[in-house]
Amino acid sequence: xxxxxxxxxxxxxxxITDPATxxxxxxxxxxTLHRIDLVQNLxxxxxxxELDAKLPGITxxxxxxxxxxxxxEDIGDFLNATANFLKYADEAIDIAKSLAA
Amino acid sequence: xxxxxRYTRLVSLSLLAVLLAGCSSIQPTGVANFSAGLSAAxxxxxxxxxxATDLTSESIIDYAASQPxxxxxxxxxxxxxASLAVWDQVFTALQKYAQNLALLTSPNLTKDYEDGxxxxxxxxxxxxxxxxxxxxISEVPSLSPSLAGAFTELGDLLLRAKAQHDAKAVxxxxxxxxxxxxxxxxxxxxxxxxHNLRGTVHAHWEQRKATLKVSFLEAKTPAERRTVAVKYxxxxxxxxxQELALGSLQRSYLALADAHHALAQGSRPGVLAAVSAVEQxxxxxxxxxxxxxxxxxxxx
Numbered sequence: 001x002x003x004x005x006x007x008x009x010x011x012x013x014x015x016i017t018d019p020a021t022x023x024x025x026x027x028x029x030x031x032t033l034h035r036i037d038l039v040q041n042l043x044x045x046x047x048x049x050e051l052d053a054k055l056p057g058i059t060x061x062x063x064x065x066x067x068x069x070x071x072x073e074d075i076g077d078f079l080n081a082t083a084n085f086l087k088y089a090d091e092a093i094d095i096a097k098s099l100a101a
Numbered sequence: 102x103x104x105x106x107r108y109t110r111l112v113s114l115s116l117l118a119v120l121l122a123g124c125s126s127i128q129p130t131g132v133a134n135f136s137a138g139l140s141a142a143x144x145x146x147x148x149x150x151x152x153a154t155d156l157t158s159e160s161i162i163d164y165a166a167s168q169p170x171x172x173x174x175x176x177x178x179x180x181x182x183a184s185l186a187v188w189d190q191v192f193t194a195l196q197k198y199a200q201n202l203a204l205l206t207s208p209n210l211t212k213d214y215e216d217g218x219x220x221x222x223x224x225x226x227x228x229x230x231x232x233x234x235x236x237x238i239s240e241v242p243s244l245s246p247s248l249a250g251a252f253t254e255l256g257d258l259l260l261r262a263k264a265q266h267d268a269k270a271v272x273x274x275x276x277x278x279x280x281x282x283x284x285x286x287x288x289x290x291x292x293x294x295x296h297n298l299r300g301t302v303h304a305h306w307e308q309r310k311a312t313l314k315v316s317f318l319e320a321k322t323p324a325e326r327r328t329v330a331v332k333y334x335x336x337x338x339x340x341x342x343q344e345l346a347l348g349s350l351q352r353s354y355l356a357l358a359d360a361h362h363a364l365a366q367g368s369r370p371g372v373l374a375a376v377s378a379v380e381q382x383x384x385x386x387x388x389x390x391x392x393x394x395x396x397x398x399x400x401x
Contacts, residue, residue: 003300010307019318026311027167033308034164037157040179040301047289048184051191054285057278058194061271065201068267072210072260079217086224093231 002039006032126265127272127364129206131372135360136199138379142353143192145386146286149350150180150188152343152393153298156305179301191282198275205268211257218253272365283358290351299347306340339396346389353382 009029016022157179165175204210233240291299313333320326356378363371 003295003304006304006307007295010311013311013314017318019315022311022315022318026308026315029308029311030160030164030167033160033304034175036301036304037161037179038174038177040298041177041181043297044180044184044289047285048187050285051282052187054278054282055191055194057275058191058198058282061275061278062194062198062201064267064271065198065205068264068271069201069204072264075256075260076211076217079221083217083220083224086221086228090224090228090231093228097231097234 002032002036006036127202127206127268127367128369128372129203129208131360131364131376132199132203132206134376134380135357135364136196136203138353138357138360138376138383139192139195139199141383141387142350142357143189143196145350145353145383145390146188146192148390148394149290149347149386150185152390153302153347154178154180156302156343160305160308180298188286195279195282202268202272205264210264211260218256269365269367272361276362276365279361280358283354283361287351287354287358290347290354292351294344299344299351302343302347303340306336306343310336310340335396339393342389342393342396346386346393349382349386349389353379353386356382 006029009025009032013022013025016025161176161178165171168175289297291297294300294303310333313329313336317326317329317333320329356375360372360375360379363375
């Protein structure tokens with residue numbers, strides 16, 4: 001409604017040729033614009049609060065995705081850990097061999 | 102024995118292939134493009150809000166200066182920093198979400214696993230040879246190439262199936278939240294020049310133009326009138342560009358919501374169309390923002 005009123009006043013300037021009348025309309029437009037700014041501030045705060053309320057949903061989805069990625073990584077880690085264990089076992093055999101010789 | 106192994110491998114892989122083909126898989130390129138679109142939208146949102154703040158703050162000061170006393174409420178910004186921080190947090194969480202999805206659907210997902218199997222097979226053979234050399238065992242235990250290959254392929258398929266299943270479940274479960282987020286963002290920008298931020302920005306341009314209309318009426322010579330007309334033309338250019346950029350940004354959010362929905366639905370044509378729309382809209386917004394930024398400050 002405020003926006004419509006502001007547009008209406010702006011369009012009325014197209015038909016005015018008297019500078020004093022035009023100035024008076026501009027003053028009124030400025031007052032309306034100030035109210036538009038105040039409402040916009042409130043609307044933006046409200047939509048940001050709505051977005052904020054949705055953040056936990058995204059955080060939860062991220063946790064689930066990270067758990068899934070971790071479980072797949074764990075399998076690779078397990079295989080590598082087993083291979084490393086065998087590497088140490090191999091080194092132990094080498095040491096035993098050199099001690100026996 | 103070899104035939105049995107080969108047969109088992111063939112049957113297992115065929116079964117898994119049928120299972121995987123039965124449910125449509127998530128396209129990594131679709132996820133990657135969604136992620137890229139999201140990052141671009143985040144940057145463009147920041148630039149668009151900065152431009153809107155620059156435009157409106159001057160009028161706010163003009164209004165405050167026209168009042169009998171200086172009061173804080175006359176300086177309320179159109180876009181407050183606390184709300185901006187929330188938008189930033191939401192975009193950061195969404196970027197992380199898209200990156201995790203991209204990782205989970207990546208062709209390189211099972212690389213660690215494949216490397217692990219290769220290392221393990223090599224170590225089993227090495228230890229076996231050492232034990233045989235020490236006469237502790239008579240035969241070298243080793244993973245035969247066909248068994249190791251089957252093990253790798255089977256594991257690879259299973260892991261990918263699990264990743265696809267998990268990614269799909271998250272995509273599907275999160276889709277309503279993602280839709281609400283992007284719809285809220287699109288609404289905050291405004292569906293037309295008569296709504297929300299687009300409406301406010303439009304009103305500020307109209308206010309600037311109105312001031313020039315008075316200057317035009319007050320101009321005494323043709324040269325003065327021409328100077329005002331040149332300024333007016335510059336304002337019109339700035340207004341058109343900024344309003345088009347905001348409209349394009351609003352459509353980018355909606356395109357991102359559609360792209361996510363298509364990914365969640367697993368429809369290949371849907372994903373291609375939605376991702377293409379995101380790419381186009383994001384590029385369009387970027388071009389308009391670049392054009393707006395190239396307009397000199399005095400013309401804004």
